[in-house]
Amino acid sequence: MYKSLADAIRDAEASGRTLSATALALESKDQGRTVEDIRGALRRALEVMRGAVERGLEGDLRSASGLVGGDALLVARSSAGPMSNTLFSDVLARALAVQEVNAAMGVIVAAPTAGGAGVLPAVLTGLARNRGIGDEAVIDALATAGLIGAVVAERASLSGAEGGCQAETGAAAGMAAGAATEMLGGTPTQVGHAVSLTMQGTLGLVCDPLGGLVELPCVFRNATGSALALAGIEMALAGITFAIPVDEVIDVMGEIGRNMDVRYRETAGGGLAATPTGRRLAKERLVQIRTAPR
Amino acid sequence: MVSLLDIIGPVMVGPSSSHTAGACRIGLLVRGLVGGTPEKARIELHGSFARTGEGHGTDKALAGGLLGFRPDDERLRDALDIMEREGLDYQFEKTTISDDAHPNTCRLTVERAGQIATVIGSSLGAGRIRLSEIDGYPVELTGTLPTIVLVAADQKGSVARIAGILAEQSVNLATMRLSRIERGGDAFMTIECDEPPGDSARAAIEHLDWVKWVRTLDKVGG
Structure with a gap:
C-alpha cells in the first residue's frame, strides 16, 4: 500500500480516479487478489459494523467492570440537547454503540484497532443513512479509510501503547473524515485536507484507560473522535485547505507519540486512569471482575 | 507490507x-x-x-x-x-x-x-x-502461514530430506528453522509453507524413522 497520502492523491488526480479506486488497484496488485474479492471482505466488514451499531443501540449490554454500557441509547432517545435528533447526535450514538459492544465482548471490526473501532462505522453508516447513500459507495469509502490507516501505520503508529490515543481514535477520526469526504463527493485533495483538519485536533491525545481496560474513557473518546471527524469533513468540503501537508501531520503525530511519557501510553499510569477516582474505580471494579460469578 | x-x-x-x-x-x-x-x-x-x-x-x-x-x-x-x-x-x-x-x-x-x-x-x-x-526449544511461530513442526533425532541431512519430501508434494517453503538445546540431542524444526502441507506430506515425514513426532498447524491469522 502507499506510504504517502500525497503520492496516492497525486496518482488519483493524475488518472482522474477516486482515492478508493486507486487504493483498491494497488491492494489488488500487492496482495494478488481481485478488486472484487477485496471489496467482498470490505462488504463483510460493513455488515459486522452495522450489526455492532444495532446491537449496541439495544442498550442492554454492560462491560466486564460495569463501568460502561447503555449510553448509546441515552443519546439516541434524547431530545434535550442542541443537536438532538440530528445527524450529529446519531453519529455520537452509533460510536458509543459500537464501543459498548466491544467492551461487552461482542463482535466488532478492529478498524484500525478495537479501541478505536467506533468512529469509522459511526461516521460512515450515520452519513449513509442520513444522505441515502448505497452500500457500494460505503464499501469504497472503507477502502479509502484503509488507505489512510495504512499510511498512518507506516509513517506513525496505530497503537495506543506506542503513540497514545491520537494513534487510535485520532487515526480513526482521520480515516473516517477522509473516507466520508470522498463518499460525499470531495476530490482526492479535499480528502487529504479532511484528514489533516481532523487529525490536527487530536494531536497529543493521551491513552489513559482506567485499569488499562478498553472501557473508560475509550467509549467516549470514540464519540468525541467522531465529532472531530464531522468537523474535519465540514471544513474540507467547504474548501478549507490546511497549510501543513497531510503526510507531515501524520509524521508529527508519530513523533509526538514517541516522545509521550510511558504513563500516557495505555499503561494506566497517568491521565484519567491516575486520578484519585480513576484509581479507586479501577481497583474496585477489577476486584469485582475477579470475584464475580461467571 | x-x-x-x-x-x-x-x-x-x-x-x-x-x-x-x-x-x-x-x-x-x-x-x-x-x-x-x-x-x-x-x-x-x-x-x-x-x-x-x-x-x-x-x-x-x-x-x-x-x-x-x-x-x-x-x-x-x-x-x-x-x-x-x-x-x-x-x-x-x-x-x-x-x-x-x-x-x-x-x-x-x-x-x-x-x-x-x-x-x-x-x-x-x-x-x-x-x-x-x-x-524448551526456541522457536518463532506467527501462525500466519500453515506450519509443520517436528522433533527429530539430530542427524546430518535431515533438513535436505524433509525439504525434498515437501518439494515432491509441491509444497512451497516460506521459512524453515531448526533449533536444538544440545549437540547430538533432538532437534526441533518449524517449517512455514505457502500452502497447507496436506496429509500425504505429513505421513511421508512421519514415516522417517528419525522423526519422533510431527504436527501440521493451520494458519490462525494474517
Missing part, C-alpha cells in the same frame, strides 16, 4: 486486539500442537496479561482458542462455562516469565491423549502473535 484489510479488520470479539484476539490465536495454535482440544491446561499469565487479562477476557480468549473457537466467534464470551461443562480442567495463574518477556505473554502447559506440550507465546498488538518456545 501493510494491507488495507489489516487496517479494516480483523472482525473480532472485543475488547482488545492484543488481549482478546491475539490471546485466542495463541490458544488456537497451541491446540494444533496437541492435535485437538486439550483435556488439561495450566495457563500462566505474565505482565499486562496478568494485570488486565480478566477485564479484557484474556482468560476466556485463551480457553476459547484451546476449544477451537476463532477470534470472531461469539462463544469466546462463554468459553469458561463451556470449558467447565465439557469437563475440561484448565487452571489460570499469574506469574513472571522473565523480566524481558513481552508484556502480553503467557505460558501454556497442555495435555491431550497423553501428549504434553509447554509453550510460551506473546501477543504483539493488532492481533499478531508469536510463539517463542515449545518444550
